[in-house]
Amino acid sequence: MSQALGYQLARAVRDHRGRVLLAEGVVLNERMLHALRTRGYRSIYVVNPLAPDVMVDDAIQEQTRVHAERTVREALRRTAEGSPIDTRAVTSAVDAIINDLHGNPDVVFSLATLRSVDDHTFVHCVNVCVYCLILARGLGLDRGDLRRLGAGAILHDIGKVRYREFVDRHGPLTPEEFELVKHHTTDGYEMLRRQPGIDLLSAHVALQHHERLDGSGYPRGLMGEQILLFARLAAIADVFDAMTADRPYRTASPPHEAMAAIHGMAGQQLDEALVRHFTRRMAIYPNGTIVRLADGRIAVVTGQTEAGSGFPRVRVVADEKLQLVKPFELSTGAAAQVAAVLADLPRAVRTQLAKSAV
Ligand SMILES: [Fe+2]
Secondary structure: OHHHOOOOOOEEEEEEOOOEEOOOOEOOOHHHHHHHHHHHHHOOOOOOOOOOOOOOOOOOHHHHHHHHHHHHHHHHHHHOEEEEEEEEHHHHHHHHHHHHHOOOOOOOOOOOOEEHHHHHHHHHHHHHHHHHHHHEEEEEEEEHHHHHHHHHHHHHHHHHHHHHHHHHHOOOOHHHHHHHHHOOOHHHHHHHHHHOOHHHHHHHHHHHOOOOOOOOOOOOOOHHHHHHHHHHHHHHHHHHHHOOOOOOOOOOOOOOHHHHHHHHHOOOOEOHHHHHHHHHOOOOOOOOOEEEEOOOOOEEEEEEEEOOOEEEEEEEOOOOOEEEEEEEEOOOOOOOOEEEEEOOOOHHHHHHHHHHOO
C-alpha cells in the first residue's frame, strides 16, 4: 500500500458502518495511508495516472453493498444475542442484489473487494451472496430460488458467531481451533432452520458449504450429488472470495491466481461444470489491472469483452522497452495476450511519468 503515496483514491474507503473515511478522488498522503493501515486496510484502489478514466467495477451498486453489509452485521449481532434475525431485512438486501445484477448488462463481472481485515466477515458474506447470484445466472432459477440461494449465501457463515474469539483474531487457527470452528456449519444450520421466514434450503447452504465433491469436506463428508446445488455454488464463491481477500496473516491473491487455484480443484472438490460457468462470468483481469502482454508491452485493462474473461480490452501505455507511448486501445486475443499481472507500473515507466508531470 505504500506504493499508493501520491496517487488518487479511485474508490471511497468506508468504515464498518458504511461511513466514508476517505472520499474518492483524494490524493493519498503518508498520514492517510498510516490511518488506513491502522484501521486494518491492506489494499486500496488508486487511479492509474495513465488510465484515469478507467473505473473500478463492482457488480452491485455501492448503496446496495453498504445496506447488505449492515444487514449482515445486524443479523450476526442478533444471533449472538439469541434474538431472531430480521428476515425481512435479509430478503430486501438479497432482492436489491438480485435487482442490481439483473439490471447490469455486463457479461463478465468483477467485485470491488475493498475491506479492512476487521470487516472481513461482513464483506465476505455479501461477496459470497453476489458470487452465488452471478453464478446462478443461466441456471434457470426463478425469483423464489434466487431469494433462497441469496439468503442462504449471505448468512452461510452465521454459525461463526459462536467462534468469534478465534475467527476475529489476527492470526491463523491452530489445528484444534480449526476443528472447533468447523462446527459453524452445523451451528449455522440449527440457527437458520429455526428462523421463521428462512427456507430450509437456505439453511442447507450454511450446513453444506464446506462439503467437497470427493468427500473431503465437512461436516458430513458428503459426495457428489449428495451436496445440494446451492451449496456447490456457495463452495466456489466461498473459496474464491477467501483467496482474493487480504487477511492479517497473508495478502490476497489476484483474481487470475484464485481462478487458477479453483480450476485445480474442479472435478475433485468443486463442481467442474459450475467452475467453468464461473470462469466465463468473472473477470480474471478486472478493469484497472496493469498487465504485461506476451510481446513485453505494458497495458492497463480498460474493459471486458464478449470473447471471455481471459481476453479483456487493454490500453497499451508503454512499449517493450518500457518507453511511454501515446496510449491506444487493443483487444487481447490471439495476437495480443496477457502474459503477467503487475502490482504497479514498472519503475522505469513511473520515472518517465514523474518527469513528464514536472
Ligand atoms: Fe464457512
